[in-house]
Amino acid sequence: MSDFDLVLKGTLVLSDRVVRGGYVAVRDGLIAAIGQGIAPTARERHDLGDALILPGAIDAQVHSLSQKDQEDFIWSTRSAAGGGVTTIIDMPYDEGNVVNSAEAVKKKIAHASPQARVDFALYGTVDPAEGAARIAEQVDAGVAAFKFSTFGTHPTRFPRIPAALLEECFAAIAPTGLAAGVHNEDDEFVNAAIAKVKASGVTDYRAHGLSRPPLTELLAMHQIYETGAATGCPAHVVHCSLGRGYEIAAGYRAEGHNATVECCIHYLTLDEENDVKRLGGKAKINPPVRPRAEVEKLWRHVASGNVTLVSTDHVSWSEDRKTNPEMLANASGVPGLEVMMPLFIKGALEHGVPLFWAARLMAANPAKHFRIDHLKGALEIGKHADIAVLEPGDFVYDAGESGNNVVGWSPYNGMRLPYRVAATWLRGKQVFDGKAVVEPGTGAFVRPEASLPLREMIR
Numbered sequence: 001m002s003d004f005d006l007v008l009k010g011t012l013v014l015s016d017r018v019v020r021g022g023y024v025a026v027r028d029g030l031i032a033a034i035g036q037g038i039a040p041t042a043r044e045r046h047d048l049g050d051a052l053i054l055p056g057a058i059d060a061q062v063h064s065l066s067q068k069d070q071e072d073f074i075w076s077t078r079s080a081a082g083g084g085v086t087t088i089i090d091m092p093y094d095e096g097n098v099v100n101s102a103e104a105v106k107k108k109i110a111h112a113s114p115q116a117r118v119d120f121a122l123y124g125t126v127d128p129a130e131g132a133a134r135i136a137e138q139v140d141a142g143v144a145a146f147k148f149s150t151f152g153t154h155p156t157r158f159p160r161i162p163a164a165l166l167e168e169c170f171a172a173i174a175p176t177g178l179a180a181g182v183h184n185e186d187d188e189f190v191n192a193a194i195a196k197v198k199a200s201g202v203t204d205y206r207a208h209g210l211s212r213p214p215l216t217e218l219l220a221m222h223q224i225y226e227t228g229a230a231t232g233c234p235a236h237v238v239h240c241s242l243g244r245g246y247e248i249a250a251g252y253r254a255e256g257h258n259a260t261v262e263c264c265i266h267y268l269t270l271d272e273e274n275d276v277k278r279l280g281g282k283a284k285i286n287p288p289v290r291p292r293a294e295v296e297k298l299w300r301h302v303a304s305g306n307v308t309l310v311s312t313d314h315v316s317w318s319e320d321r322k323t324n325p326e327m328l329a330n331a332s333g334v335p336g337l338e339v340m341m342p343l344f345i346k347g348a349l350e351h352g353v354p355l356f357w358a359a360r361l362m363a364a365n366p367a368k369h370f371r372i373d374h375l376k377g378a379l380e381i382g383k384h385a386d387i388a389v390l391e392p393g394d395f396v397y398d399a400g401e402s403g404n405n406v407v408g409w410s411p412y413n414g415m416r417l418p419y420r421v422a423a424t425w426l427r428g429k430q431v432f433d434g435k436a437v438v439e440p441g442t443g444a445f446v447r448p449e450a451s452l453p454l455r456e457m458i459r
Contacts, residue, residue: 056086056386084388116443142447243297281330371448
């Protein structure tokens, strides 16, 4: 009789080390053993040679419903499975259902559950007209964090939260132990910069970076972290494109504050002078993709431990919303779920960064951050058997060719990758083997563990 349901043998990438010739064993959907050397017997057993075996990634920033009747969970979770992402944390700014009440949380869970191929957790937010009144009910409904913005894209769907209201919201969240994530751009400064760019007549790829100079981002980060320091609320910057921003976050942590910071994969991969120039609107993201010198700074911060999480900020806009020759007229954001893990590993190898940072920044730390580490985030006994296998080779990425995306375009199309995701398991069940192999509805809603003391600060 077999000891386990599934055993995978290969190179284990754990959050603190890499184990050559390691194995992970699964029983009843949970990790049951990990080790090195001769692997135990199992009903299903795979010797994967030089392939990497990682914990399934937790993508901390996904927008499945930003464009109505476009992507939805039916596609975002299919892309996730194809990218070794076994849990997505979905943002609250949905077109037609901003998630700012318990009713909206429940509506989104009911909407996503029949579609999801991987697990999902949810962000909540607030209606500025209601203030912090509905924060507690969203916590009870199971949100894993809250999202705000210091910049206003839309007055109701993606509003600016003024300083006094941000403090009120942080104060309401603080007793729950959940994190307050904030989009970090100074509203007044950005609007002034946009006006200046328009007056100058610059409309090509350069316009976006000029409309959001570095100081717009750095000033907002200080506001976010000072608000966290004043209220005791875990303060999280949801995307930072600048090396200086990671220095600011590290400074607050050194003073004892719970100040975390997220780096999106596009900031570690793309640069302004090459990729944005080439792609135009297909590389328009807020905050902007910066020059290559900043990309290199960010990799040094990864290696130094100053980055808390790596995510995608995934959104699959239809192509017509990303191809306007006037740069500022395009929607902001890019898809990335399917290729985040391979891109990070490519960058890590190129920069001499140990591969264990992949497991830490895309699985272990996100699980702790969203308080779901009792279930997820590591190849550890008793946790969900969420596993990604990446095979070595020489691969060229093409989002349209894979069949896992609602759109065929990607800013990463044509990039050469030394690894690709070959297989993904969710709670011990294979969900991807080169194609999606499970039906919608396999994924489940995941809520943070309740009534626990604050996590030890993620460093």
